[in-house]
Amino acid sequence: MKVLVIGGDGYCGWATALYLSNQGHEVGILDSLVRRHWDNELGVQTLTPIAPIGQRLQRWKDLTGKSIDLFVGDITNYEFLHKTLRKFEPQAIVHFGEQRSAPFSMVDREHAVLTQVNNVVGTLNLLYAMRQDFPDCHLVKLGTMGEYGTPNIDIEEGYITIEHNGRKDTLPYPKQPGSFYHLSKVHDSHNIHFACKIWGLRATDLNQGIVYGVLTDETGMDEMLINRLDYDGIFGTALNRFCIQAAIGHPLTVYGKGGQTRGFLDIRDTVRCIEIAISNPAAPGEFRVFNQFTELFSIGDLAMMVKKAGNSMGLNVEVDHLANPRVELEEHYFNAKNTKLLDLGLEPHLLSDSLLDSLLNFAVKYQQRVDKQEILPKVSWK
């Protein structure tokens, strides 16, 4: 299948592009490379040394004989997007190409506006471009479990059947996102749902949990193919960040009480979920929602698991409960459904001691690259 991966230079996008290429799909990457620019602006670096995109792709070709087309540009530029689609003629589009950090969106007004305009306009452009030239193409859009917030009832996959005053309907699940970034994904979901309804487009919204891990079969083939791994206060996500903190002897930064429960998944499952989605496309006019995570953990429990794994490797790991920079419930009910991808064949890699060991070892290997000034959160929601 011809698959265009928008945001294919990023953490999930890069792993996905190589995985799909390895599975025999014809893959293109569209990326503006703005994430590398934001790293520079913020003065942060990923733990791992990531090569320029051209060199990455050349090495992939040298190793596997497989070519990946590269289109450098921004999907908020409609002319560029439109021409790229006409050139590549995708059968499926995987859209990772958004600003994806909650703290980044909360830095100040400019970052909130940048995040929402960038994400919403990029996705609107994509919907219009698909409508114009590729109405049968399947859009696989990355959403986030954070769209749901923490309601006191079970979280279903995108929709909920409500009985009310003796009548019944199945409606979009109510959203309570927790940052201007998460809000941008809610806006996207509403826009895509509408485009499917009026134009008959087919789309799958993957409400992804927090991704951890760094190695996939493909990115582990060669150091030039290595994936990024963020640990800083802006782009570093729980678990990956904890492992790096443990490796360098920095206390694990649990925000508040640590009772915040979230969905998690291994990056090896991210790439497989994308493949499952494109192999089982949504029907014309269908806006399908999958919750893409494999396990639920509280942040406090995760920290304890990393501490235990670190101790068994001889690392001295402390856990710090920082004042929470976010506004969120720190103790709450959380029970989210995730059966749709399992029903389509996902076999989860569950979080295990061995995975934690390997992540910790990876972090130890690159520990000299860590800038300790960038670990603590600097952005407050208040």
Place this chain on the structure above:
Amino acid sequence: MKVLVIGGDGYCGWATALYLSNQGHEVGILDSLVRRHWDNELGVQTLTPIAPIGQRLQRWKDLTGKSIDLFVGDITNYEFLHKTLRKFEPQAIVHFGEQRSAPFSMVDREHAVLTQVNNVVGTLNLLYAMRQDFPDCHLVKLGTMGEYGTPNIDIEEGYITIEHNGRKDTLPYPKQPGSFYHLSKVHDSHNIHFACKIWGLRATDLNQGIVYGVLTDETGMDEMLINRLDYDGIFGTALNRFCIQAAIGHPLTVYGKGGQTRGFLDIRDTVRCIEIAISNPAAPGEFRVFNQFTELFSIGDLAMMVKKAGNSMGLNVEVDHLANPRVELEEHYFNAKNTKLLDLGLEPHLLSDSLLDSLLNFAVKYQQRVDKQEILPKVSWK
């Protein structure tokens, strides 16, 4: 009270600004005047001859002795907005300042993007400006009943209590908006809700129905104060448009079967609802939602009422069922609640024969200004 009316040069905004001024509030108008520009771009004109904003305000002062401050500029320009708020120091902000036409937003990609960026960024800027300098100011934001779509269960006011798998929570009412414009209002609602939660701002989201009528006590004082009345395929809304069509002998343009049921209200109730909202502010941190309409009608029923009123005045009125340019259910359940404003003292002006007579007479008076080329819908959702 010091009340800033953003979008105070528009249909609802102008009537509101004069009404609040007449009630003794200290009123400022902030408006970019872009709606007058869009009229020019689209080659359409309101039925009524509206005076330049400066002349309107001078006449208001001459007639009543009351001054209304004018700030011409765009709230998507943060520096302008920020300076205006510091200068005026509002205690309440009424925000009508958005692109408000569904067909306008559906013209093409550019209009969809313009609508969402204009509306979302303007409101984000307002939230940040309030947080910075006026955190206790009450935001009264115009939303739309169209945010809800047409669910098969009763529509509550902003929130719904859901029992699910033995647990219960009160969550934002699920949204199914029917155009990129309506979507922009859904995005706004989510953004404002979040800002109230994290910053403790106070806001009231008024999910307004379709407004009809042209005269309020204030705009009827003098021809220079006359309000706009749109009849064209882009900005003309049901009922106002039907009355003008009846007056000039054009068949009433019912889209599709006409079973589409919506909430309606008289513009004299719009201005009163705003006053009720600002006189009973939301609590700090509260995101309050009122459904602002007084009666439910189907489009087909409305057309029949206009036909009957027109016939009694000797007008020959025909009803045309056009192919529906929109994608929407044409027969559906619709039962929306609207008790919150009634509980706070709203005494509705119900749609009556006399109101229809006066609207029809008004339309007859200005019929020579109608451009018949602009009546039919030209924008398709497909």
